[in-house]
Amino acid sequence: MLRVIAVLAVAVSSPAAAAQSVAFRCPGGATLVAQFDAANPQAPATVRPPAGPELTLAAQPSGDGFLYGDGRHALRGRGEQVTWTAPGAAPITCTAAR
Numbered sequence: 001m002l003r004v005i006a007v008l009a010v011a012v013s014s015p016a017a018a019a020q021s022v023a024f025r026c027p028g029g030a031t032l033v034a035q036f037d038a039a040n041p042q043a044p045a046t047v048r049p050p051a052g053p054e055l056t057l058a059a060q061p062s063g064d065g066f067l068y069g070d071g072r073h074a075l076r077g078r079g080e081q082v083t084w085t086a087p088g089a090a091p092i093t094c095t096a097a098r
Helices: 003-008
Strands: 019-025 031-037 045-048 055-059 066-069 074-078 081-085 092-096
Touching: 031 081
Parallel strands: none
Antiparallel strands: 019 031, 019 092, 031 045, 045 055, 055 066, 066 074, 074 081, 081 092
16 A cells, blocks of 8 residues: 555645545546545545546555455556556556656
8 A cells, every 4th residue: 555655746736635636647648537545545545537437446455556446446556557447348557647
């Protein structure tokens, strides 16, 4: 879960803010935005995927990096890259926008 801090460093809006948003660039010019609670890595993340509604995903155990999911959707990441998985679609890999 500490990898979340590395990702958040890319787009920190305020050092004092606990909830911080990170925009990720995805294939085809799409954008995925995730909001994490940097002060509490076990807190859920809010995700605005490239397609579909905004979702709140629970933190899940991860051997390396971070993982948020709800059994159907998943946001998995490490460093500046995330992979978004949604039902009926191929997983997509996105990179933190600078």
